[in-house]
Amino acid sequence: MKTQLTLTPNPIPKSPPAMADGMGAVVTFHGVVRGTEDGESITAIHYEANETMVRHQFELIFAAIENQWPVESIRLVHRVGEVAVNETSLWVEITSPHRAEAFAACQFLIDEMKAKVPIWKRAVR
Amino acid sequence: MKTQLTLTPNPIPKSPPAMADGMGAVVTFHGVVRGTEDGESITAIHYEANETMVRHQFELIFAAIENQWPVESIRLVHRVGEVAVNETSLWVEITSPHRAEAFAACQFLIDEMKAKVPIWKRAVR
Amino acid sequence: MKITVKFWSYFRDLTECDETLIKIEEGETLGNLHATVMTKFPKLAKMKNSTLKAVGVDYQTDDFVLSDGDEVSLFPPVQGG
């Protein structure tokens, strides 16, 4: 399984899907900054990351995915610093032979990230 | 809920995600033609569609999704005619306020399509 | 009355035609029509239980009563994606 993890302050580029022989499914997730937080208007979210630990925790999650599903590749970009409303803060792409495992792995990855990966938000008003 | 359905013989262009105020999640699925069918090498798959019925059946599925989940938009492209190995035959994009409903709606859409939408494959060797 | 029956996918190979006109009596059902079609095109018979049936753009079950001018489609399981 190939993995690529990027933490970047820059906007997430539009990447063409990573196709490989035998891969039948590509599931992509964009997490987008919403214009309200706790009912109040915001202009952006500032993301703080404990980067060394972020990388290690993502590696643990990637390994758990590889143990459970025949996933071919995972690419993940999480922005750090300020991300404006309607911009993508998280981008995940998972390729696999069939769609069921790509959907399952992508949801598992995001759920695990939200429990374990040390990244925090601060609303910018 | 906005919907856009395209049946086309042409390659599926890379579209930037459709962002709108209040939308927090975009789930995208690419169905890709695999290089083998029933264990044998193929070069492409030819897709035949009963187009009028395809459109109607997708509309029924879109309506069922709108009834179940707060989905903001669905864009779907299915190629017809010959699609080469490693090219995308189906592209779906669903946007919604939160990720759970985008994942649920996307999987529901594909499952329903595979049961009800009159499109057929023929392997090209 | 006359019903147009269209074939799709490899059902066209089995019948060696795209569509056919079938004469039925008033009040006959989609199931009756399917039986008549299988008599005319015996190669469709072994696909009997997996055949999908639509009238116009909607799926219907065997007890659906046909009307003059209905267009019926018969086809194998679908495979989009």
Add this chain to the structure above:
Amino acid sequence: MKITVKFWSYFRDLTECDETLIKIEEGETLGNLHATVMTKFPKLAKMKNSTLKAVGVDYQTDDFVLSDGDEVSLFPPVQGG
């Protein structure tokens, strides 16, 4: 022995510092250290039950026995995505 404790997110606002050095006895646990830190920075006490604790890059539970040179991170629930 001395343990470096780093704070993250709004824990830094509560402690008004990024990291601190805490002296503990041989054999003391992460739970003991957390108690000592809360004595030094009382504003962390109300977050006691939701505090996440890592040693190096791995999460550990309160019964984890610390070693000289360990780097401990204390932070609130994570919010990536």
